[in-house]
Amino acid sequence: MDNSNDNNLPVIQILEQASSSEFYAERLADLVETHGLMTAPANLKSSILARSKQLDVQLIARSNQLSKKLALWYYGFKVVLAGVCCVGVILSVPDMHERYLRSGSTSDHRSIHIETYKVIQELQEKVDDLSKRLWEMGVSSYDKQEK
């Protein structure tokens, strides 16, 4: 039994290469086409076409098409969100700068620096949290598709 499994390994390895690499898939196709091409059953085409019109197949095909559009939309949304966050940070900085100019002492400078740092850190955490949630949403929707 173990022996037969050992014998089976090479053909499985060939198949694994052919299933992942276009080059090996082409070579396998060439080999079969030149040496072992057979005529497919005449009813194969009609059975595939009939099956492809069934609801379950149509649903998967449509949802796969839709998920590609959604992925594009989701990517666009992330870019826009990142842009909005950047603009928010930029707009908040002049305000800090004005407060910095208004205050005269060095102790105030230090406190403004700390305040700025805290605000930026807080913003960064929120953006991180948001992107993490978005990422998790993306992963879970991908998992659902895979199932």
Added chain:
Amino acid sequence: MRKINAEAALEQWIDNYQNLIFSICFQLTNDYFDAQDLAQETFLSAYKNMSAFDGKNERAWLCKIATNKCLDYLKAAGRRQIPTEDQFLISCRDTSPAPERDVMEKELRQELYDCCMQLKSPYKEVALDYFYHEISIGEMAAKTGKNVKTLQTQVYRAKAMLKKQYRKEDLWNG
């Protein structure tokens, strides 16, 4: 429009590559009916994932799907005979000249005929018409006057019986 395109593409792929995909599946499984099922699954999988296809090399893409399907089949528990590398290469080389290829196809068809003949009525007639003579269910319905649904059920059952019969024959022949 997109649906029509997808269906037209599927039909074109079947026309161009059904022999190749069926041959790959048959060479790897050595089972006529499983090869037919795997070839069907390959095209359906391609149809479902058409949006993921880059449109460059459909032949290689379909072959990749077919080999993936065959891999799953070969790796699945309880498979009887997995062709070894030598067996696979020999099976390809053995049929290289066209006359020998014809002999192999004739042998395969004879085997199919024998299996059909061993079934009981009405499955024998249905199997002979559908699998051996390759008559469509619509034509069979017109010929026999039977209901299409009845014929579909009978074809489905006959296929399951033929699969068993085919494997039994295979075991007897070693």
